[in-house]
Amino acid sequence: MTEGDEDDADAGGEVDLGRVLALSDGVFAIALTLLVLDIRIPDEVHGADFLRALSGLEPAIAGYLISYLVIGVLWLAHHRLFRELRVRHARIMSLNMVLLALVALLPFPSSLLAKHGDESVSYAVYAANVVAVFAVQTLIIAVSQRNGDLTPKPGRFPRFGWYLQPITASFVFVVWAVVAVSGHPGQANYAWWLLVPLVLVSRRLNQSKQVLPQH
């Protein structure tokens, strides 16, 4: 009896993946939608004050878009990973709950950044939360590959290819936070430009060589 069997026995058999994904999609959808609650202006402003309050929302709206993008990318990564997982052990389900806990937490640093974007610590807290999500995603990849449950990537690096996205994205967030904490919050957003070469390299490494039949 291997450890994997014991794990299955403990969970009482097969995992109902449909429900795991339904819960996950629910948490992602709510996290995406709660972000809008940070965009608001006081009830009592009128005329010129109203216009000032409205144009003062710019950082909040930029924060909304960035956080939406981050949670959207995390969802796309979650979707891509679980589509390629063949056997699901109870352990993956527990790791998924930890991942969702960190996703559901994201509206907090997101709100921090929207309202306290001048404090460099906000950037560090935000990056820590995002990197933690990617770390759990990496752990799910590692556990699945050890059990032989993850379809290899079609490119040159069938195993390592899975790690490219979480590592790349975490690296960009760390650079972003380090620039902000070292006293240049205004310049932190230049770190996003790192994504251009990284995505290009990562695409090339994961590129399939054979032509896929159109289906």
Next chain:
Amino acid sequence: MTEGDEDDADAGGEVDLGRVLALSDGVFAIALTLLVLDIRIPDEVHGADFLRALSGLEPAIAGYLISYLVIGVLWLAHHRLFRELRVRHARIMSLNMVLLALVALLPFPSSLLAKHGDESVSYAVYAANVVAVFAVQTLIIAVSQRNGDLTPKPGRFPRFGWYLQPITASFVFVVWAVVAVSGHPGQANYAWWLLVPLVLVSRRLNQSKQVLPQH
């Protein structure tokens, strides 16, 4: 190797449409339900003040109904579009995420309109958000038709028929906002009457000529 194939390869194969729609339905459901949070009266009012506060909610309730209608129509359009998409490329999925970002944003202009309906800028912000959703919907239609993935409309204009609803609805919202911004917020709602002839014409253009078998 065509560009479409490359796109597929990058996404790592087939798209799990069930999850894309589950996330979409979640975002729509939450956007629909968050609207109610704008309808509230202070805790501390009693007697005649309570009745006054209650009847003062009329614009908030009207705003709730309009915004519910708008998000409801957007959902029906989303539902109709994705039902007729045969092949789903990763690019459609990314565009769908952009569409959802704009849907999840709608509670903000909706709240603006409910609380600051006397400011004409609120109408412009609201219309801009709705038109942006329709623009992304139009883009999804265009990309799908270029790939030959969208079932043609049964009427006289199999390709153009898909664009009728987003163009019609955007036009009405632009008229509505222009009337409001040009200093007549109170008369903007007359623009809705434009919907009557537009929907009638649009129905006739998309009307099938053969009798569909009842199933």
Next chain:
Amino acid sequence: MTEGDEDDADAGGEVDLGRVLALSDGVFAIALTLLVLDIRIPDEVHGADFLRALSGLEPAIAGYLISYLVIGVLWLAHHRLFRELRVRHARIMSLNMVLLALVALLPFPSSLLAKHGDESVSYAVYAANVVAVFAVQTLIIAVSQRNGDLTPKPGRFPRFGWYLQPITASFVFVVWAVVAVSGHPGQANYAWWLLVPLVLVSRRLNQSKQVLPQH
């Protein structure tokens, strides 16, 4: 070409019922869960004040339970109705959107009752909202029966049996609101006892005479 066909043609063919129910379940789930946000005590109370604030929550908790029960019963009715609908026209889908608008609105009168339970108008607003939901449910039943799309009830009244629950429940809510508005908010809750004979009669009328095979 009948009117029903035209309706189908306008909707562009079959309705994806899975998504309609997913959106419905999402709206019901969020309406159920938003209710808890009305149960809260001030941040700054301590010791004896804290205990007083806590025991002062009794009406809010009672309101939570009643509203949860009401939305729960509405969901069970929705679930029962859509399970027995064989063909779904686009018109049913539009009526379902109206029903969901009224369900998503329920947290408002629910919050009104929790915070302003001493004002008799709160009861009237609450009852009006609930009766409106049942009215739309009745309309969906009537439209479906006219199209021959609704499985008959197994009891003595195969058609009328479907109307028993919405009529019974609406009647109880009207009595409840009338008692409250006529100056006896404290005695309104006795109206719930009407449910006992009504449910018994309604069960008997819908009772099947043949023994169902256990499956």
Next chain:
Amino acid sequence: MTEGDEDDADAGGEVDLGRVLALSDGVFAIALTLLVLDIRIPDEVHGADFLRALSGLEPAIAGYLISYLVIGVLWLAHHRLFRELRVRHARIMSLNMVLLALVALLPFPSSLLAKHGDESVSYAVYAANVVAVFAVQTLIIAVSQRNGDLTPKPGRFPRFGWYLQPITASFVFVVWAVVAVSGHPGQANYAWWLLVPLVLVSRRLNQSKQVLPQH
């Protein structure tokens, strides 16, 4: 005609389990995600005050993690239970609605604990809510076993094995609340260590003796 048949007849036939689980997953997902709303700092703090406010969030974040863990464990138990239920009676569906009412209520004691962790009564309210959820879960197990609808556990105690988790977890929460109410809120969290021996014993009792075929 047995009582179970009557129950089925009343519900109008089979239960659409997909929707029951969709509603359940929605309620769990929202309860999980609402917890984050308790983690917030005032808008107007800056510099050293901001850092102080941020580090003052420690109990709120600890509370988030504990409540997330509790709701997560409740969801895993719900998932495990409904996977093994072969026939679903209408009565189970009603009990499930009661269970969801108590799950949807959890953000209230959770918020109480986050903001009033120094008041021992908060611990009692929290524990009462959690134990109530486990009590309803136990009732669902008992009703299902009486009807012969629940797959026996693979271990030595095929029937009793189902009760181990709710009893164990309730016991730990009662100890936790008793320690807090008897004047030692700070020491209540030591009660969690009880989980280590209890989980080990519970695993051993539910352990299968035969090797499960890998599927």
